[in-house]
Amino acid sequence: MRLAHAADIHLGRRQYGLKQRETDAGLSFQHFLSQAHEQDTDAILIPGDLFDSRDIRPQTLQKAEELLEDVQQPVIVSPGNHEENMSRRRDLTWLEYLNNKGLLTLLSADLSGDRATFAPTDAADPRQGGGGYVDLERDDELIRCFGLQYRGAYIERDLPNVAEGIQAVNHSEGEPDKTILLAHFGVDDAVPDLGANVARAALTDIEDLIDYIALGHIHKRFESGRMARNPGSLEAFDIQEGRWDDSHGYYIYETDSGAAEHHLSKRRPYHTLNFDVSGYRTFEDLRADFETELENARPEVEEVCKREIHLDGRGNRREPIVNVRFEGTLLLDHTTFDVEVLTGLAEEELDALYVQPTNHTERKAVQELLGDLERDEAFNPDGTVNTDALQERVFTTIAGESRYSAEAEAVAETLDQVEGLVNEDEQSVGEIADYLRQRRRELFPEGPGARDEQGEADGAANGVNSE
Template identity: 25%
Template sequence: MRLLHTSDWHLGRSFHRENMIEAQAAFIDHLVAAITAERIDVVCVAGDLYDRALPSVEAVRLFGEALGRIRDTGARAVLTSGNHDSMVRLGYATDLIDASGVHVRSSLEGIGTPVLIEDEHGPVAFYGIPYLEPEIARHHWGLTERGHPAVLGRAMDLVRADLAARPEGTRSVVLAHAFVSGGEPSDSERDISVGGASHVPVSLFDGVDYVALGHLHGRQAITDRVRYSGSPLAYSFSEEHHVKGYWIVDLDASGLAGAAFAEAPVPRPIARISGRIDDLLTGDRWAAYSGHRLQITLTDPVRPAFPMDRLRERFPHALTLDFAPEDPPEEDGRTWAERTADRSETDLVLDFVDWARGAPAGADEERLVRTAFEEIRTREATR
């Protein structure tokens, strides 16, 4: 049996306010083509299908189209909810759509009850473990211990108990959405530490043939059997050097036979660049970044005027701008009160203009500021 392990689609997500739906649709196009080309039997999607519990209309439409196209290839699909998804909403009508070969596992009650899919060697049991909110799952199972290790440990106990009752040699795949110790996070994952310890030991997954993990956005193999596919697209600049894609996993008669990572196309690469504005605007070495989504850090000693407007003439997809002078002025050790003791209100405003713009206010601007304060003082005196 050949599996495709993916996760963290985050349909409907934006990247620094830039809509990603077209890039996500392009990934779905690639995924459907890969399912056919690689002769995939089962697509496993380990959570965070949407980016929020109430997804946009266009995200829901894309998700529905994706499931239909996957089934049109002849492959089956097993999906779980992640911490960005609504467990209840995603679990709606799952009993009905099971008949189509799309199996969404998004409830506490369904943990330990597998989706059984046959190949020439017999059944493979797919156990979907949705993201477990620690306090909700703890009360559901009557646990005294708090945190992710406790609730995910209970979920895996249910999986192993069911597997032990099946014929010897039954192969097993677990889909889970969690932060496993040893994994490398990025800036785009939502913190899941609320409700107890967020990390879980990899040993919790002992006893199954393959574990398809979601939550962390970088691909990684915690062990040969326990892997993160990562997100198919970059959702933060910390993912600048990530290679995006999915795992293709083969099961033979005895279990895991191998796993290989397949890269997905990058619709628009991301990068972080820094330098002085004149060099960024004219230097030949920066020409390669004109089509990137960019985080730019300016190192000019004085903040340039209208920097983002100027930068976007060469880099139309520049999204964020920071200012880190190469030779910053020495820190003034005086308190704020000490530094402003001999400065009038007008002087403070003009100081701010000089700092923010990198150039002092002109004569007309200075006259406007002084006139404004005179009017304020006159108004206060006549009350």
């Protein structure tokens, strides 16, 4: 058999609040379904996030129904994190609604016992609410598909039980020619920085039972081991995802050979433009050079827009989403650095659907304060200042330039602790003052402030004696 595997469709997603982006998600899904038909696939696998939300708009549901009504082969779906709330289960989800109408076959495991159980269902007549597994037969070949809903942090705990449940079904119903699992999680060896839920070793229990793991959840394509495949979302839904040029699409899985070939999906083009603000003392000069940079960038943007995967259904250019990254040391006052004006220029010059600015500039005063700190320590991965490192440097500077400079490091730690007492623990002024007096006695028993404190004590004592 030949199976098409896509995930993370996110029908209804309005990125940046743009209705066009909701339309884009539908168009990408429509193109995928047409390709699945052209390539003569026997079934379609969607392991999670067909919808972007449990609370979809009526037009989103209508679009999904229209598209699914035209599909000839079974569409097999398991729930993702955008479609089900693990702690607050609804009486009827939209996936169950579509299942009950016969437009898709919904598969989930029953995890209420010590072992996962999978109820049988029929692709031609799905059980109300969905089942746990479905058998697909063609030319004397039996393919058994199991579905596992999104389980978040519980997934590693559940996988051994899932393995037992699959084994129990295959033992009672007979071994199929191939076994497939639809699931919604990432694997840490493949995407360690993208919120993976499962350590590679946790798949050991099911590897001997499964021939193909159809994954979703991570929007970037990855492959793990000999059977786990994640196609990446059909559309790119943020700036980072837009940079993953060849990581969005779907797989065509051949059950006889075990081969899974990845195909790129149709999606809106993205482009990132970097602009260094260093050295500009007037906004007028910065704006003039930025306009020149936009003119120079136009040919490169057009090359991106001309890629086949970015053209619309008629082969026409689609307006790109552009990320403008402002970098460098900003000498201008923040009130004169008008990002909105620059964004408007980029949208007009590059004929963009939307321009998303990201400000990775460093203020000169902050840069001087951070001094010789390594960049990885001074700034977060997204380019913003590491406020903890900045706060530590501020406190160290204050302590070093005060009369307590002999113990600058300890004083800086004390200031940091005081900040926590105020902002996090909400301690009273009196309690904070007591803490400071205690720390001063510990750090400077004979040093700065000790004489003043002793004088206060002597005065208090004299007052008592005089009475």
